[in-house]
Amino acid sequence: MNREKMILAKLKPVSETAFVILMLVLAADAESPSQSLALPGCLDTCGDLTDIPYPFGIGPGCFLAPGYEIDCQRTHNIFTPVLKHFSVVVLNISLPRSPSVPGLIKVLQPIFYSHPNCTTNQQSDPTSFLRDGDGAFYYSPSENYFVSGGCHSMAFMVSTGAVLGCYSSCKSNSPSCFNGTFCCDTSIPHGIMSYSVEFKNLDCKAIATGDDECSYGFLVDRSWWYSTDSSSLRPLTVPVVLEWGAPRYEPNPSWTRNRQDSSGTCDEFSRSIGHYQCYCSEGYSGNFYLPHGCQDIDECKDPNPNCWGICVNRPGSYNCIDIKTFTLIVGGTAIGAMVLLLPSSWLYNKRRRTAKLKQIFFKRNGGPLLQQCLSSIENIHAEKGKLFASTELDTATDHFNENRILGQGGQGTVYKGMLTDGMIIAVKKLKFVDTGQVEEFVNEIVILSQINHRNVVKLLGFCLESEMPLLVYEFIPNGTLYQYLHGPAKEFPVSWEVRLRIANEVAGALSYLHFDVAKPVYHRDIKSSNILLDEKYRAKVADFGASRAITIDQTHLTTMVRGTFGYLDPEYYQTSQFTNKSDVYSFGVVLVELLTGEKPISQLRVEEGRNLASYFVISMEENRLFNVLDKEVLNHGEKEEIIVVSNLAKRCLNPNGRYRPTMKEVVMELERVQSLRNSTIVRQNEEEIDRVRTGSIHALGAIPMLMQSGAEVELTSMEEDQSPLSPR
Numbered sequence: 001m002n003r004e005k006m007i008l009a010k011l012k013p014v015s016e017t018a019f020v021i022l023m024l025v026l027a028a029d030a031e032s033p034s035q036s037l038a039l040p041g042c043l044d045t046c047g048d049l050t051d052i053p054y055p056f057g058i059g060p061g062c063f064l065a066p067g068y069e070i071d072c073q074r075t076h077n078i079f080t081p082v083l084k085h086f087s088v089v090v091l092n093i094s095l096p097r098s099p100s101v102p103g104l105i106k107v108l109q110p111i112f113y114s115h116p117n118c119t120t121n122q123q124s125d126p127t128s129f130l131r132d133g134d135g136a137f138y139y140s141p142s143e144n145y146f147v148s149g150g151c152h153s154m155a156f157m158v159s160t161g162a163v164l165g166c167y168s169s170c171k172s173n174s175p176s177c178f179n180g181t182f183c184c185d186t187s188i189p190h191g192i193m194s195y196s197v198e199f200k201n202l203d204c205k206a207i208a209t210g211d212d213e214c215s216y217g218f219l220v221d222r223s224w225w226y227s228t229d230s231s232s233l234r235p236l237t238v239p240v241v242l243e244w245g246a247p248r249y250e251p252n253p254s255w256t257r258n259r260q261d262s263s264g265t266c267d268e269f270s271r272s273i274g275h276y277q278c279y280c281s282e283g284y285s286g287n288f289y290l291p292h293g294c295q296d297i298d299e300c301k302d303p304n305p306n307c308w309g310i311c312v313n314r315p316g317s318y319n320c321i322d323i324k325t326f327t328l329i330v331g332g333t334a335i336g337a338m339v340l341l342l343p344s345s346w347l348y349n350k351r352r353r354t355a356k357l358k359q360i361f362f363k364r365n366g367g368p369l370l371q372q373c374l375s376s377i378e379n380i381h382a383e384k385g386k387l388f389a390s391t392e393l394d395t396a397t398d399h400f401n402e403n404r405i406l407g408q409g410g411q412g413t414v415y416k417g418m419l420t421d422g423m424i425i426a427v428k429k430l431k432f433v434d435t436g437q438v439e440e441f442v443n444e445i446v447i448l449s450q451i452n453h454r455n456v457v458k459l460l461g462f463c464l465e466s467e468m469p470l471l472v473y474e475f476i477p478n479g480t481l482y483q484y485l486h487g488p489a490k491e492f493p494v495s496w497e498v499r500l501r502i503a504n505e506v507a508g509a510l511s512y513l514h515f516d517v518a519k520p521v522y523h524r525d526i527k528s529s530n531i532l533l534d535e536k537y538r539a540k541v542a543d544f545g546a547s548r549a550i551t552i553d554q555t556h557l558t559t560m561v562r563g564t565f566g567y568l569d570p571e572y573y574q575t576s577q578f579t580n581k582s583d584v585y586s587f588g589v590v591l592v593e594l595l596t597g598e599k600p601i602s603q604l605r606v607e608e609g610r611n612l613a614s615y616f617v618i619s620m621e622e623n624r625l626f627n628v629l630d631k632e633v634l635n636h637g638e639k640e641e642i643i644v645v646s647n648l649a650k651r652c653l654n655p656n657g658r659y660r661p662t663m664k665e666v667v668m669e670l671e672r673v674q675s676l677r678n679s680t681i682v683r684q685n686e687e688e689i690d691r692v693r694t695g696s697i698h699a700l701g702a703i704p705m706l707m708q709s710g711a712e713v714e715l716t717s718m719e720e721d722q723s724p725l726s727p728r
Contacts, residue, residue: 035295037095037287038062046072047079053095054289055246056105064246064289067137083107091239095287096279099267099403103244103277104140108237111218112197114150118214136245136275139192139219143241147225148217149183150199155217157188159195163493164188165217188219195219245269245277246289263294263316265398268424276422283316361465386461386472393417393427393463393470400429412468416475425460428471445471447521455509457532457542476542477535481590482528484537486599496637498537499594500645504670505539506531510587511663513541514580522578526586527567527600528593566600566612571657581657584666588652592616595646597630613653620650641676644669 037053038044042062044052055064058081063069071084081090089108096103148155148166156165166184177183197217221239246269266278266288280286280294288294299318300311307320396417397404404415412430419425448459463470479487481502484494506526513521525543532540567589569582589600592612598605600612619628625646626634633642648669654660661669 035286037290039290043072046070046081049081049090049092052081052093053287056093068246089237096277098279101279102140102269103279104143105137105242105244106221106239107242109219109240110237111216111235112155114153114199114215118216136247136269137193137242138190138244139188139195140241140243141188141190141192143222144188144219145185145222145225146188146217147183147185147220148215149177150215151182153215154200155215156198156200157192157195157217157219158198159192168215185225243269243277245275247275262395263296264288266418266422268418268422281316361467388461388463388470388472390463390466390470392419393466393472395420396425397427424475426473426475428473430468430470450517450519451513451521453509453512455505455539455541456512457540473542476532476540478533478537480529481531481533481539481593484533485528485593485597493632494597496633496641499633500641500670500674502531502533502537502539503591503594503645504667504674506541506590507587507663507667507670509539509541510583511667514583514663520580522580523583523586524578525564525567526583526590527564528590531590564600569657570655579657580662581660584652584660584663585657587663587666588649588660589613591645591649591652595630595633595642595649596628597632598628617650617653620646638676641673644673644676648673 036044037051038057039054039062042054043058044050046052046058049070052058052070054062056068056070057063058070058072067085069084070090071082073080073082082088083090083105086107091106091108093105094103146157146164146166148168150168151170152168154165154167156163164186166186168182168184170182199215199217218238219240221241224239262281263284264278264280266276269275269277278288280288283297283299284294285297286293286295296313296315298313300307300313307318309320309322312319312321394400396419397415398417400415404417406414406416406426408414412428415427415429417425417427445459445462448456457476458474459471460474461472463472478484510523510526513523523541526541530541530543532542534540567586569578569585571585572578572582589612592598593600596612596616598612598615602610602612605615616628619625625643629642629646648661648666651659651661652666
């Protein structure tokens with residue numbers, strides 16, 4: 001291999017024909033030639049960096065785009081690889097291996113110090129290098145920590161859409177801390193492309209340039225941080241790991257080939273700029289991005305193949321044929337010549353059986369009922385969805401691979417998929433089929449076929465010919481509102497402005513369902529885990545399996561009680577009559593979640609306050625509202641706005657549905673709150689605010705407990721419920 005690299009270094013102007021001949025000679029001479037991951041004719045080594053994979057490359061024509069160019073710089077006979085577009089030293093590059101093993105590039109980046117005197121070397125003011133370029137790079141959340149150091153100091157990593165940090169105490173010290181100082185570390189979220197560091201003292205004031213105490217903050221490779229003895233160091237740079245994606249250029253032979261022969265797969269890396277991570281499928285190896293792409297692994301060449309008979313290689317796999325069986329096959333060749341028509345007959349019968357089975361599934365999965373319901377939709381502009389083939393969705397989800405699971409709910413499991421045109425989708429697959437679930441499945445299709453609203457998840461189509469019926473939705477990338485407020489990343493505060501906007505968007509969607517469609521729709525399961533957040537964190541109401549469309553002259557539905565603990569309307573629970581005011585109650589609980597940041601049911605609160613709705617109403621009645629609000633709301637929301645929204649939530653939670661506002665009134669109230677952010681309008685509305693403060697709105701009694709005997713109830717606990725159409 002060293003001989004090959006030496007020749008390649010001198011071979012830039014050599015013709016393609018000569019290069020091919022040389023490569024054949026080298027291959028014949030080598031004992032075990034290895035496949036290069038670089039473009040043919042391009043160097044794949046610079047200094048200690050070896051096996052540089054395309055789309056990265058050294059020299060003209062050897063990289064996909066400027067963001068992937070490696071500049072091999074020479075200083076005193078030492079070669080240093082530099083990611084040229086960003087001027088950072090490269091330590092390692094790896095290709096994507098699977099959805100859970102992304103492509104990584106390890107580079108050196110600057111450390112942020114609180115003032116220049118903290119280092120003995122001359123240092124320029126550090127700035128994050130990932131600003132623009134043709135490549136897509138994100139700091140890896142699984143491979144990096146944000147580290148803060150210094151005695152009694154706080155360092156904050158500030159990035160678009162995220163602020164995080166940690167406090168470094170003088171009472172604790174890690175062996176990895178620089179120069180004997182004190183430090184702390186914390187995880188980072190996904191999607192960070194660039195960042196800066198701000199330093200604060202215990203009073204949350206910026207550390208002055210002249211302060212004697214040195215503080216530092218930076219992102220760093222986790223493995224390096226815990227394996228390196230830094231007690232005597234104060235370096236200028238540290239290693240950090242980035243995830244990378246590549247743009248999808250069409251037409252591109254590698255994309256077309258791998259898509260057709262299933263030798264490789266691509267997952268969306270960044271929807272906003274159209275980048276993907278592509279990797280070879282199981283049973284294949286190589287570099288997806290190269291012209292020759294992913295190559296089949298010949299398992300039969302393994303010195304010890306897992307086979308007791310005769311190994312026969314197949315694309316992506318292999319067969320192990322028993323020796324006796326092999327002998328019989330060889331001996332029966334003459335007989336086989338007489339029955340050449342049997343395979344075609346078998347294939348014909350198999351196709352007939354498959355077609356008949358699909359017809360059975362279509363009928364069992366509610367196909368005739370769905371056709372009847374869709375044909376009765378009077379709105380000729382309604383989007384009735386595409387009828388997907390089962391094979392198309394099977395391919396899109398990699399045969400419903402467990403690695404593609406987004407979440408699991410009461411109805412079934414949701415998988416992430418990619419269609420042949422590159423579109424990312426979410427596929428809901430029912431867990432099992434009975435008459436009730438078929439009706440819910442058909443009901444959800446019919447409901448969503450009549451809805452066209454920017455804050456309602458879009459149904460793209462469905463499939464009835466598979467064993468389990470399937471629904472195909474637009475893919476919503478940022479999880480649920482429940483995860484956003486209560487998930488592991490809740491240390492990143494949700495701003496008051498974002499909370500108000502989400503509340504307004506959800507209220508607008510419900511108002512549209514109640515008043516603006518041909519047949520009003522009652523959702524019947526509004527909760528924060530059924531509110532999805534798209535790439536811009538805009539709300540999308542989802543999961544319409546329990547929803548019902550009613551005629552205009554109907555005032556309520558009499559049904560078996562079903563819902564989720566903490567969100568269920570107590571009046572509906574007692575009467576089994578669901579009205580549009582029942583959706584209002586559930587929305588009120590979501591509004592309280594946004595105000596308090598608390599879960600709807602929590603064992604951490606005292607017994608009488610485990611139900612968030614009761615806890616919130618009692619707190620308001622006892623004039624303790626500002627004791628239960630989220631810190632982000634208290635610190636950044638105007639007092640008048642908070643009071644108006646809190647009273648609106650209280651009205652929505654009235655045990656008597658008659659005194660709750662309609663969703664249309666809720667929307668109007670929230671829009672007025674947003675207008676209150678203008679100081680002039682605040683003064684114009686002082687009289688209304690005073691009226692709200694004096695409690696002219698109907699006071700509420702305590703909200704009754706839900707669990708009573710003698711009622712037929714179908715309830716969901718928050719622990720059992722997960723996101724239906726979004727990443728976990």
